[in-house]
Amino acid sequence: MDSDATLVDEARRGDPAAQNRLVSLHHEIAFRVARGIVQDDDLAADAVQDAFMKAFRALDRFRGDARFRTWLLSIVVNEARGTLRSRKRRRESDLDAVGPVVDPARPIDDGVVVRAEARRARALVDDLPEKQRMAVTLRIDEGLSFREIGALIGSSEGAARVNYHHGIRRLREKMSE
Amino acid sequence: MNEIRCADIVDRLPALAAGQVEATDVDLMRQHLSECASCRDEWTVVELLHEAGPAPVPAGLEARLHAAVRDVAGQTVGSSVVGGAPGRKRWRVPSWGLAAAAGIVLAVATPVLVERMGDAPVPTIDDVEIEIALGERLPSPWLDDEEDVVAGAAVLDGLSDEALERLLEEMGG
Structure with missing residues (x-):
């Protein structure tokens, strides 16, 4: 059983330390995945927050067929795409700023x-x-x-x-x- | 490994940049890069991206997520939080308000749904969200992707491994 699976089990039982550990382990990659889609730090942070909340609400029913990270990131992708659709916003690339x-x-x-x-x-x-x-x-x-x-x-x-x-x-x- | 294929090399360039390749393989890869202009060009890009590093994570995001997760774990009974979380605007709705709203929605929507449903169950948005959250249905957020330059993702996905391999070879990778 990998450490994620152990942490998920403990988090399901309401262990706040395990919940925090899962957040700490995966928040950076979650943010970068979201930012890769919405291309905006604030929108990405919002999408990640919504994704984590949705994931933890559904944690009891996570079957463990997929890796926790893949499952979580698939929710992040979905949230980020939803954010992008709702905002109808796309950042213009500004290479001049570089x-x-x-x-x-x-x-x-x-x-x-x-x-x-x-x-x-x-x-x-x-x-x-x-x-x-x-x-x-x-x-x-x-x-x-x-x-x-x-x-x-x-x-x-x-x-x-x-x-x-x-x-x-x-x-x-x-x-x- | 006497002969190294370009495809093997370019697949491992990110690991090489990250210093995660074994020393013996590093020598072989460096040797190949010194002789292969195409792989060397790709290495230049990978090395630059690695040098630049990933997008920095905003300060405070981790703490904000800890608070959000705590909020999920300890949501209070008697009031419902809609669309909100720590650090973001929230709408707090009293329980009786939700009940009243649900009654109105049921009264208006039920005749329409019954008429449309026939015998077949109609999945609701909640069903879909739950399936996604549980991994029963991976989200397909790319269906409306208008800018996939790779001649369409659907085309790529439909190719066999051999065909994809040939495509990569033709790309010079």
């Missing part, structure tokens, strides 16, 4: 260039289509398997892998423009 990659007047410093390029790459991720964005961030930031990513984005394992590689390839093209 600024030029390198200030030409400034002496070249490899560290500065790398950090600026890294910020630019991260900003470009926001411009990817949702499935590619989710596949890239879940794979690189969270180390999720393509199988789990597929479950979260509603695709097969193979399609999740293709979405990931499409996303990376598109970033590569954008970075070289």
Whole structure:
């Protein structure tokens, strides 16, 4: 029995420490999944809160067929998509805010260039289509398997892998423009 | 492993960036990256994304979630909290108000539902939500995705593993 399953059992019995531990273990990935969809910190936080509340209300009836994390994140995805639909809001990508990659007047410093390029790459991720964005961030930031990513984005394992590689390839093209 | 396929390499680049690849495999991967321009390009992107790090989690979110979960565990009897949680606007409705509202809804909706239902049960929104929450029905939030550039997710999902593999090869991955 993995630690999540143990914690879920204890949380079901009303153990507040187990409930808090589950929150602490999964709130970061939950936030990043939600943010990957709504692309707004405040909306993502609201969606995550609603998802956690819904999950804990249904905890008694969680059968454990899936991993708790996958189950929780599927609720997060659903909440985030609902938030996005209700707000009809989409953030315009503002790459100008990232600024030029390198200030030409400034002496070249490899560290500065790398950090600026890294910020630019991260900003470009926001411009990817949702499935590619989710596949890239879940794979690189969270180390999720393509199988789990597929479950979260509603695709097969193979399609999740293709979405990931499409996303990376598109970033590569954008970075070289 | 004498011959490393590009597909094997690119799949493991995030792990390489995170320092989660065994030392012997690191050498093999580095060797491949030095010889393969396509994989090297992909490595550059993965390394940059890893360098930038993930989106930071807002300060206070964890505490807010702890409070929300406590709220769920200890919801009081006699008043119902609708659509709210700590840190967000709440509407507190007295019990008699909910009862009255439920009566009105039943009076108006029942004839319509009975007429439409016939013999077949009609799933309600609550049913769907419960199924999703219980994992009985994974949400399919992507059905209305208008911007899937990968020639449509449905097409990808319909491909066999072999076909997906070929597609990846053609992509140069």
